[in-house]
Amino acid sequence: MKFTIKNEKPANIRSGCVILGIFEHRKLSAAAAQFDKTTRGLLKKLLHDGEMDGKCGQTLLLPYPAGAQCERVLLVGCGKAGEFDGRNYGKAVAGATMAANRSGATDAVSYLAELDVSDRDSYWKVRTLVETTRSSSYTPDELKSKKDRHGYPLRRVGINMAAAAGALAREALVDGESIAGGVELARTLGNLPGNICTPSYLASQARKLGKTCSYLKVSVMDEAGMKKLGMGALLSVSRGSREPAKLITMEYKGGKAGEKPVVLVGKGVTFDAGGISIKPGAAMDEMKFDMCGAASVLGTLKACVDMELPVNVTGVIPTTENLPDGNASKPGDIVTSMSGQTIEILNTDAEGRMILCDALTYSAKFKPEVVIDIATLTGACVIALGSHAAGLLSNDDDLADELLAAGESAGDRAWHMPLWDEYQPQLKSNFADMANIGGREAGTITAACFLSRFTEKYRWAHLDIAGVAWKGGNEKGATGRPVALLTQFLLDRCTD
Ligand code: BES
Ligand code: MN
Numbered sequence: 060m061k062f063t064i065k066n067e068k069p070a071n072i073r074s075g076c077v078i079l080g081i082f083e084h085r086k087l088s089a090a091a092a093q094f095d096k097t098t099r100g101l102l103k104k105l106l107h108d109g110e111m112d113g114k115c116g117q118t119l120l121l122p123y124p125a126g127a128q129c130e131r132v133l134l135v136g137c138g139k140a141g142e143f144d145g146r147n148y149g150k151a152v153a154g155a156t157m158a159a160n161r162s163g164a165t166d167a168v169s170y171l172a173e174l175d176v177s178d179r180d181s182y183w184k185v186r187t188l189v190e191t192t193r194s195s196s197y198t199p200d201e202l203k204s205k206k207d208r209h210g211y212p213l214r215r216v217g218i219n220m221a222a223a224a225g226a227l228a229r230e231a232l233v234d235g236e237s238i239a240g241g242v243e244l245a246r247t248l249g250n251l252p253g254n255i256c257t258p259s260y261l262a263s264q265a266r267k268l269g270k271t272c273s274y275l276k277v278s279v280m281d282e283a284g285m286k287k288l289g290m291g292a293l294l295s296v297s298r299g300s301r302e303p304a305k306l307i308t309m310e311y312k313g314g315k316a317g318e319k320p321v322v323l324v325g326k327g328v329t330f331d332a333g334g335i336s337i338k339p340g341a342a343m344d345e346m347k348f349d350m351c352g353a354a355s356v357l358g359t360l361k362a363c364v365d366m367e368l369p370v371n372v373t374g375v376i377p378t379t380e381n382l383p384d385g386n387a388s389k390p391g392d393i394v395t396s397m398s399g400q401t402i403e404i405l406n407t408d409a410e411g412r413m414i415l416c417d418a419l420t421y422s423a424k425f426k427p428e429v430v431i432d433i434a435t436l437t438g439a440c441v442i443a444l445g446s447h448a449a450g451l452l453s454n455d456d457d458l459a460d461e462l463l464a465a466g467e468s469a470g471d472r473a474w475h476m477p478l479w480d481e482y483q484p485q486l487k488s489n490f491a492d493m494a495n496i497g498g499r500e501a502g503t504i505t506a507a508c509f510l511s512r513f514t515e516k517y518r519w520a521h522l523d524i525a526g527v528a529w530k531g532g533n534e535k536g537a538t539g540r541p542v543a544l545l546t547q548f549l550l551d552r553c554t555d
């Protein structure tokens with residue numbers, strides 16, 4: 060899909076589809092009013108006839124509007140004019156995109172980005188239009204022999220903006236396309252089944268990304284290397300699998316030489332059956348999404364490469380399967396992590412923290428500015444926050460605030476949860492330094508407490524994305540979250 064910035068009157072534009080905003084109740088936006096004038100009151104008449112009211116996301120398509128140069132005009136509801144915020148803007152853009160994709164038009168010009176959105180500037184509006192248009196056009200049909208895609212999907216999208224916004228709008232366009240590409244990569248990897256997306260496959264994808272950029276260096280450690288470093292926790296998970304575990308490192312050096320990197324650690328369990336503590340069968344297929352943390356690290360690094368972001372970012376991905384087997388770890392087994400701390404595995408289904416703890420210890424070697432891990436870690440987080448916000452826990456309140464703000468501005472929100480010492484005793488083991496589970500209460504927090512014992516040497520935050528990384532049900536599929544949050548966090552570091 061190709062995006063361009065335009066500055067033309069809506070009725071003069073030769074396009075497959077002109078997209079105009081309508082507010083509740085039947086209130087024309089400036090561009091719609093202009094269009095209405097040239098078409099001798101066509102829009103007002105239709106609205107008056109009750110064809111559309113302007114509810115947010117609602118659409119109405121008119122072919123060959125007399126008096127205009129376009130083949131179609133698509134009216135999009137934007138909700139109440141006084142309540143047009145970032146969220147409603149996103150809904151309107153998504154609604155317009157889906158209707159335009161169904162319309163048969165292969166090109167469109169949108170007048171939505173010139174609407175006033177409360178607390179958002181032109182840069183944000185253009186970038187969000189690009190990201191939202193791309194993500195609402197995405198269909199996970201790579202593995203279908205008969206594609207779901209629309210017969211004539213949108214190929215070219217013009218974004219109308221006042222000339223004054225020119226340079227900023229063009230920058231927003233590049234950023235938006237880069238972030239959309241990162242989100243798409245995360246979604247595509249997330250949607251791939253476990254028999255294709257194995258640890259070795261993720262490693263090959265990382266290497267492939269490394270080949271696209273001279274300052275992205277990728278290396279992959281095998282199990283022998285992990286053994287040498289004493290990664291007994293990571294290896295305790297992979298021993299039940301016939302696919303070898305990998306530890307992927309991706310060093311992106313877009314920033315100054317010697318500048319400390321932001322380290323992103325992504326959980327890459329390519330299938331989580333639970334191990335010997337096997338999961339129940341219902342919806343177990345969704346445990347192919349247990350590598351979405353890893354996918355978000357790959358997606359974020361791709362966005363960095365495409366934006367040529369001037370920061371140093373290191374991606375670390377521990378990746379393995381978690382399966383039952385004669386050689387698998389058993390409840391009660393005790394292993395020694397790379398940090399030297401011993402862990403009693405009371406539940407083999409709490410495998411994410413086992414692979415992350417060694418990856419977090421390993422991450423200290425990069426002398427990080429901060430470390431952020433991203434993981435589909437606990438079902439408890441889905442219960443606590445549902446699918447709207449990722450859980451955020453941190454040993455540093457400033458870092459937590461920066462991440463919350465990034466999520467807010469990118470429309471990819473997180474919610475801060477406590478990491479108080481009072482929760483730590485839940486991890487007590489009678490036989491080892493700690494247990495790998497903390498009981499029924501506060502499952503998301505005790506999982507983070509476990510990780511906090513491996514992150515004392517640096518500023519660290521943990522994003523539990525179990526509720527946001529994918530959708531179940533009818534529209535099952537990976538969302539690409541939190542690539543937008545992470546990219547925004549990195550962008551914010553470049554501009555201050
Ligand atoms: N990958 C799961 C977490 C998960 C479960 C995410 C369901 C999304 C939906 C993780 O490895 C896991 O199994 N966690 C256990 C931890 C428990 C054994 C302490 C869980 O949440 O049940
Ligand atoms: Mn598990």
Ligand code: ZN
Pocket residue numbers: 328331349408410411435436
């Ligand atoms: Zn898991």
